Amino acid sequence: MNSMNRRIVLASRPGARASIDNFRMESVAIPAAGAGQVLVRHHFLSLDPYMRGRMSTAKSYAPPQPLDEVMIGGTVGEVVASGHPDYAVGDHVAGYGGWQEYALVEGAGLAMLQKVDTRHVPLSAYLGAVGMPGITAWYGLSMICEAKPGETVVVSAAAGAVGSVVGQLAKARGCRAVGIAGGPEKCDYVVNELGFDACVDYKAVSDESALAEAIAKVTPKGIDAYFENVGGPVFDAVLGQMNAFGRVAVCGMIAGYEGTPVPLKNPMVILRSRLKVQGFIVFENPQIVPWAQAELASAVASGRLKYRETIADGLENAPTAFLGLLYGKNLGKQLVRLL
Amino acid sequence: MNSMNRRIVLASRPGARASIDNFRMESVAIPAAGAGQVLVRHHFLSLDPYMRGRMSTAKSYAPPQPLDEVMIGGTVGEVVASGHPDYAVGDHVAGYGGWQEYALVEGAGLAMLQKVDTRHVPLSAYLGAVGMPGITAWYGLSMICEAKPGETVVVSAAAGAVGSVVGQLAKARGCRAVGIAGGPEKCDYVVNELGFDACVDYKAVSDESALAEAIAKVTPKGIDAYFENVGGPVFDAVLGQMNAFGRVAVCGMIAGYEGTPVPLKNPMVILRSRLKVQGFIVFENPQIVPWAQAELASAVASGRLKYRETIADGLENAPTAFLGLLYGKNLGKQLVRLL
Incomplete structure (x- = not known):
């Protein structure tokens, strides 16, 4: 075992666009696990769009990521040293260890360190279809979209970690599932591998009215629920x-995370069609996690819920992979493999 | 009793802006009330912003007003002839008789003809605080805003028929009520007569950031619920x-009813603040009418719920009064007195 822990801290806040210069790699000694502490070696780091919000100081639902501290982020790994009776060396765990190779977890942090069962579900899936993105999909579709059999559900960023689960869950609930994604490769994946009924390639249309037309064509009964990821x-x-x-x-x-204005041109439709438009953050609904995760894990284990991963190798590649994620370069869940 | 019934029909659909040329006055014989029919002489005609939507063929929640037919509209009046056992000459009734002096009501139309008690509530209030606008206020505030004691509720078009009830109901429920209205006269009315805690005059500020600042100043604990009438x-x-x-x-x-674009510049706040934004049409929630109306009637009868009326005299003045309503020329409920 290497004696150093490499980690990435937020070096500066982004101007208009985030860049790799906003990050800095550091190397520090791997800490020892004392009484009540657990040392986790990370196998995978999750990269997620919400991190872009944390990099800036703009008002948000969460405080900004402090400068010169390890970037936050979901992680999965293995306990390599434990001073805590509930965790043993060799346990597989999911948590929020951040952009680093090792994390020492203690105190309140232990509440977010979940032991996971990897007998039927791969460890990395706890960062994707069975983790926060999957649970986000489950929550939004079930609790806000209230998708019912026979309804038409549309989801944007359909090839992404969240969108891909939204559409598959919608299909499982007897809905017509329509994705919106950028490029033929993603659309092909969404329809032919994930089993959506249709997918609209927003990059293949010339303007907004052509986009509306393309969407209308594959939603002949209109749209009952929409899961919005892009703006x-x-x-x-x-x-x-x-x-x-x-x-x-x-x-x-995500279209607005780098500061591009994302106005809504015609909010009048909210009135005209008596829509309910509701924002949510999955972290704020912990009560649903156990049953959402049980459904997702069972669906992944049985092969009914499919997913793909885009994997960057090595912590040093995390910043570039993260910036790519903001512009849709990934297909499925964007991960960084650390081991 | 005059033998002619004057009525106003929609003569043409508006271009960019509605004008008096879109309306045409006609005079026809007053019909006789046969078996199962009720003849109502209208005392007041209600003018409401929703009528603007019905004048055009743009997709809406309701079919457009047909050309050459009597403009739709809420009315109150008195039964002057009856061939129906449930209605007697002299009964006061509220209904949807449209822009005309007399209406012959029969069949399905009778379901919308409500006998009203004018012993403690003036007849015209059944078109305002105790009628559709009041019930609209009650529904939005109770069922969508879910206003709770101690919360801050903001309402736009606060001096109007709906907004004035929203703020007073909010106060009655222990909320801080803040209005937004155009001009010092309306703001004075909202605060000093209706009892709102504050009112922002949107015409008195120079730009959008000054408006935001003015609103922030009177909502020191932020805003928990917003009742939107203007866009x-x-x-x-x-x-x-x-x-x-x-x-x-x-x-x-209403800011968009004449075709002015009313984009939402920053829908990102829906996500950031996890807002629920929901459109509604009061007609679609008939189940709440009895209890909403009971609360409103009791509050008006006791003087707790105040309202004002802007009255145009004579059917011939209905088009001009209606166009004025679209540009905020009224204070309180806009009515046309027909008798």
């Missing part, structure tokens, strides 16, 4: 096709 | 001040 013109185009009493779960607006 | 820059300014888990009842966007 901007896609949001407008979908809203215009929604049926009366439609529900919109606003999970993300 | 446009006011909507953006309020949304930016909302507390986490705030609720927005979208009742109207």
Whole structure:
């Protein structure tokens, strides 16, 4: 075992666009696990769009990531030393260890360190389909979209970690599932591998009215529920096709995370179609985690819930992979493999 | 009794802006009331912003008003002839008789013809605080804003028929009530007569950031619920001040009814503050009418719920009064007195 822990800290806050210069790699001694402490060696680091918000000081639902501290982030790994009776060396765990190779977890941090069962579900899936993205999909679809059999559900960023689960869960609930994604490769994946009924390639249309038309074509009965991950013109185009009493779960607006304005051109449709448009953060709904995760784990174990991972190798590649994620370069869950 | 019934029909659909040329006055014989029919002489006609939507063929929640037919509209009046056992000459009734002096009501129309008690509540109030506008206020505030004691509730078009009831009900429920209205006269009315805690005059500020600042100044604990009647820059300014888990009842966007775009510049706040933004139409929630109306009637009868009326005299003045309503020329409920 190497004696050093490499880690990435936030070196500076982004201007208009985040860049690799906002990050700095450091190397420190691996800490020892004292009484009540658990040392985890990370196998995978999760990269997620929400991290972009934490990098800046703009008002958000969470305090900003402090400068010169390890970037926050979900991680899965293995206990390599334990001074805590509940954790043994060799246990597989999921937690929020951040952008580093090892994490010493103690006190309140232990509440977020979950022992996971990897007999039927791969460890990395606890960062994706069975982890926070999957639970986010489950929550938004079940509790806000209130998807019912026979309804049409649309999800943007459909090839991503969250969107791919939204559509598959919608299908499992008897809905028509339509994705929106950028590029033929993603759309092919969404339809032919994940089993969505259709997918609209927003990059293949010339303008917003062509986008609206393309969406209308694959939603002949209109749209009853929309799971929003991107914002901007896609949001407008979908809203215009929604049926009366439609529900919109606003999970993300990645198109605006780098400061691009993402106005809604025609909020009048909220009134006209009596829509419910609701933002949510999955962390704030811990009560649903056990049953959501049970459903997701069982679906992954049985092969009913499919997913893909885009993997960057080595902590040093995390910043570049993260910046790529903000511009849709990943397919499925973006991970960094640390071991 | 005059033998002719004057009525106003929709003569043409508006271009960019509605004008008096879109209306045509006609005079026809007053019909006789046969078996199962009730003839009502209208005392007051209600003018409401929703009528603007019905004048055009743009997709809406309701079919457009047909050309050459009597403009739809709420009315109150007195039964002057009856061939129906449930209605007697002299009964006061509220209904949807449209822009005309007399209406012959029969069949399905009778379901919307409500006998009203004018012993403690003036007849015209059944078109305002105790009628559709009051019930709209009650529904949005109770069922969508979910206003709780100690919370801050903001309402736009606060001096209007709906907004004035929203703020007074909010006060009655132990909330801080803040209005937004155009001009010092309306703001004075809202605070000093209706008892709101504060009112922001949106016409007195120079730009959107000054508007946001003015709103922030009178909502020191942020905004928990917003009742939206206008849309446009006011909507953006309020949304930016909302507390986490705030609720927005979208009742109207009068700023956009004449075709002016009313984009939402920063829908990202829906996500950031985990807001619920929901459009509604009061007609679609008939189940709440009896208990909402009972509360409103009791509050008006006791003097706790105040209202004002802006009255145009004579059917011939209905078009001008209606166009004025679209641009905020009324204070309180806009009526046309027909008798």
